[in-house]
Amino acid sequence: MSGGERLRRVVVAGGGTAGWMTAAALAKTLGHVLDITLVESDAIGTVGVGESTIPPLVLYNRLLGINEAEFMRATQATFKLGIQFDNWKDVGESYFHSFGITGTDHWSAGFWHFWMRGQEMGKADEYGKYCLELMAARARKFAHLPDDKMNYAFQLDSSLYAKFLRELAEREGAKRVEGKIQRVERDGDSGNIRSIVLESGTVIDGDLFVDCTGFRALLIEGALHAGYDDWTHYLPCDSAIAIQTKSVGPPVPYTRAMAHDAGWQWRIPLQHRTGNGIVYASQYLDRDAALERLLGNIEGETLTEPSFLKFRTGARRSQWLGNCIAVGLSSGFMEPLESTSIHLIQRAVLRLIQMLPLREISERDIAEFNDQQMTDMLQIRDFLILHYKATERRDSAFWRQCALMEIPDSLQHKIDLFRETGRVFRKREELFVENSWVQVMMGQGIMPRSFHPVTEKLTDQEMDTLLGRISGNVERTVASLPNHEDYVANYCGANEAEAA
Numbered sequence: 001m002s003g004g005e006r007l008r009r010v011v012v013a014g015g016g017t018a019g020w021m022t023a024a025a026l027a028k029t030l031g032h033v034l035d036i037t038l039v040e041s042d043a044i045g046t047v048g049v050g051e052s053t054i055p056p057l058v059l060y061n062r063l064l065g066i067n068e069a070e071f072m073r074a075t076q077a078t079f080k081l082g083i084q085f086d087n088w089k090d091v092g093e094s095y096f097h098s099f100g101i102t103g104t105d106h107w108s109a110g111f112w113h114f115w116m117r118g119q120e121m122g123k124a125d126e127y128g129k130y131c132l133e134l135m136a137a138r139a140r141k142f143a144h145l146p147d148d149k150m151n152y153a154f155q156l157d158s159s160l161y162a163k164f165l166r167e168l169a170e171r172e173g174a175k176r177v178e179g180k181i182q183r184v185e186r187d188g189d190s191g192n193i194r195s196i197v198l199e200s201g202t203v204i205d206g207d208l209f210v211d212c213t214g215f216r217a218l219l220i221e222g223a224l225h226a227g228y229d230d231w232t233h234y235l236p237c238d239s240a241i242a243i244q245t246k247s248v249g250p251p252v253p254y255t256r257a258m259a260h261d262a263g264w265q266w267r268i269p270l271q272h273r274t275g276n277g278i279v280y281a282s283q284y285l286d287r288d289a290a291l292e293r294l295l296g297n298i299e300g301e302t303l304t305e306p307s308f309l310k311f312r313t314g315a316r317r318s319q320w321l322g323n324c325i326a327v328g329l330s331s332g333f334m335e336p337l338e339s340t341s342i343h344l345i346q347r348a349v350l351r352l353i354q355m356l357p358l359r360e361i362s363e364r365d366i367a368e369f370n371d372q373q374m375t376d377m378l379q380i381r382d383f384l385i386l387h388y389k390a391t392e393r394r395d396s397a398f399w400r401q402c403a404l405m406e407i408p409d410s411l412q413h414k415i416d417l418f419r420e421t422g423r424v425f426r427k428r429e430e431l432f433v434e435n436s437w438v439q440v441m442m443g444q445g446i447m448p449r450s451f452h453p454v455t456e457k458l459t460d461q462e463m464d465t466l467l468g469r470i471s472g473n474v475e476r477t478v479a480s481l482p483n484h485e486d487y488v489a490n491y492c493g494a495n496e497a498e499a500a
Contacts, residue, residue, distance in 0.1 A: 007357050008035050011206035013181060013196060013219055015040030017051075017158050018328025018345045019212035020165035021060075025349045027172035028064050030356070036174040037204060039196065043180065051158035051275065052080060052255040052268045052339040054431075055099050055151050060346045064168065072492035074164045076270045077156040078251045079484060081137040083339070087259040088444060090392045095443030096254070097338075099151040100133030102435050103470050109452035111470075112438050113422055116448060117455035118467050127442065130470045132477055137254045141481035142488075153339070155255060155268045155275075177204065181213070184223035192322040193219060208361075209324045210352070217330040220316060224324055227317035228332075234385045234408070235313040236401065237263045237335055241291055242277040242307045245300035250485035257337060258297075261396035262290075265297060266336065271494055273303055279335055282310075284398045311335070315377045320369045323361055325352055332377055337387060340380050343431065347376055379430050382411040383440070390415065390444035415446060422448030 012023050015038060023038045061071060071077070082098035089095065103111025111130065118124030128134040133151055136142060144150065170176065179198035187194045195205040196219075211219035220226045232238060251269035258265045263280035278294040285293075291306055315332035319325065326332075327348045334340050351372060355365045389407050393399035417423050418441050424434040458466065481487075 005207075006359055007207045007361075008033070009206045010034050010036050010208045010210065011196065011204055012036065012038040012210045012212055014038075014212035014214060014328075014330075015162060015166070015176075016212065016214065016328070017162050017165075017342060018214075018330075019210075020162045020169060021342075021345050022210050022212060022327050022349050022352075023174045024064060024165040024169040024172070025060075025353060027169045027174040029353055031173040036169070037177055037206070038169070038174060039177045039179060039181065039198070039204060041180045042178060051161070051342065052083070052155050052266070052336065053153040053342050054339050055153045056343055056346060056431075057153055060350070063350075066168070069492040071161075071164060072154065072156070072488075073494045075154075075156040075160040076272060076494055077154045077492065078270055078488055079142045079253045080153045080155045080255060081133040081142065081151075081253045083255045083257055084137075085257050085259070085387070085440075085443060087393075088257070088264075088387055088391060090445075091395060095439070096128060096134050096137065097436060097439045097443065098128070098131050098134035098137065099153065100131045100435070101151075101433075102127060102131040102134075102439070104466075106454060108454045110424070110434055110438070112435075112442075113451040114455050114458070114463075114466065116422060116451040117458070118463055121460065121463060123460070123463050124467055125471060127439075130467070130474060132474050135474050135478045136481055137252070139478050139481070140250070140252050140484050141478060142253045142484040143481045145477075152253075155251075155270055157270060157275075158342075177202070181218055184219055186223060190322070191224075193223060193324050207323065208357075211324055211326045211330040212328050214329040215311065215333070217316070217326065219324050220319070220321060220326040220330055224321045226319070226321050226326070228312070228314055229317055230312050230314045231381055232313055234381065234405065235335060235388065236281045236283065236398070237279045237313070238311060239282045239287065239290065240277055240279045240309040240311070240335075241287075241294055242275070242309070243294065243298065243305075244303040245274045245276055245298050246303055247272055247274055248300040250483070251488065253484040255339065259393075260293065261285075262398045264337070265294065267298075271488060274298075274300060277336075279337075281398055284396070313381075315374060315381075318366075318370055319348070319373045320352075320366045325369075327352075331373070334377065334380050334384060337384050338380070338432075340431070344376065344380070348373060375428055376431065378408075378410070379427075379432070382408060382414070383432050383437070385411055386415070386437075386440055387444065390441065390446050392445055415441070418448055419446055420449060422451045 086094045115124050182199045183197050185195045193209045195203050256267040262285035265278045268275035276298045280290045311333050319331045328345050388402040424437045
């Protein structure tokens with residue numbers, strides 16, 4: 001593409017969740033001005049395991065004009081109000097990271113400062129009692145509330161989500177080409193990608209290429225050699241096994257993350273089946289032992305063969321290089337502990353649309369895109385590290401390594417600041433809000449030594465009124481909610497045959 005020509009031809013290399021999220025958003029937003037082609041091979045399958053998401057996906061679906069009930073029915077989805085963490089602080093202990101805001105913040109200090117003062121006065125109940133989403137999750141209840149007063153996400157089948165988005169993208173004009181990529185052709189002058197060549201000999205030219213080829217990163221790394229920052233010294237798990245099981249009970253509105261002596265296990269309830277998986281450090285647990293452990297800790301009949309995955313947690317050094325943008329696993333990998341994989345796809349796609357060039361690609365746009373993407377990933381990285389570092393577990397070599405490891409200065413500052421003053425600050429549109437950090441830090445055993453002096457303005461009666469009003473409102477609202485299972489069945493229920 002020369003400097004004077006309009007950018008028209010966008011080629012998405014690879015399908016799956018990343019590819020079809022990209023194609024659907026581009027087609028819905030710019031399908032009338034862009035020629036969008038997605039290349040994927042049926043021979044490269046995806047495993048339809050349960051996928052846990054976070055609340056920004058609600059907005060993404062709304063931006064695409066997706067009917068939520070139709071989407072949930074098509075993906076066998078349930079609602080999600082947070083994640084229950086078992087055995088992370090120590091064996092036998094649990095805490096809950098909810099999507100909600102706990103209590104009511106004052107402009108000078110977060111609610112947790114008032115809660116700590118209330119604890120000192122002997123007036124405060126446990127912290128979670130002041131959070132609607134957390135208490136609704138415990139009660140296994142859910143409903144859409146006026147003004148979006150209940151924050152939620154989805155637990156869904158990712159392969160069905162890709163299929164749903166494919167239908168949307170093709171309705172909006174995106175074209176799919178079947179075939180495996182054999183090689184990538186580059187322009188001799190600019191070094192940019194000119195075309196991809198399929199095994200069939202088909203040549204697909206483009207002005208802009210989106211690499212959604214997963215861990216293989218055929219374009220951004222295979223052709224352009226972007227480089228990779230490896231973070232396994234902070235996040236030592238490097239392997240996973242996934243398997244689906246038939247549901248044995250009503251789906252709960254939360255995901256479980258259950259730590260074991262060499263990593264952790266997930267359990268994600270969909271409408272008629274459950275997504276299960278084990279994440280582990282192969283240094284401390286071999287594949288056969290990991291599979292045996294997973295199969296020994298699942299509920300219900302298995303529906304699929306185990307799917308095995310090897311990975312390196314980290315990020316591509318340049319996620320936009322020349323005329324190629326990496327989206328999804330080709331851009332890097334964050335283990336699924338806080339359900340951020342689909343969110344990172346979403347952020348990259350929306351950011352690409354915001355920065356899409358009319359003609360010549362701007363190096364300043366590329367630099368800004370890469371800076372924002374890396375900032376997102378570093379902030380998520382730190383949040384994930386917190387779960388491993390802040391632990392009282394010393395029962396295995398894995399947990400001893402985690403407790404003793406050096407951590408980034410950015411995370412150490414956040415931990416020290418909270419421990420000393422109870423303060424948490426959110427920077428640069430950081431994904432995880434202050435209350436997320438508070439819930440995980442306190443859940444993992446980091447308790448502040450002090451709280452904000454503004455809390456001492458409250459008299460005993462005022463503290464009673466504040467805490468009682470908040471917990472009372474939460475209790476009354478939860479009591480009025482229907483069961484999650486019933487709400488899902490009425491709102492977006494899919495029959496069991498469709499789940500097969």
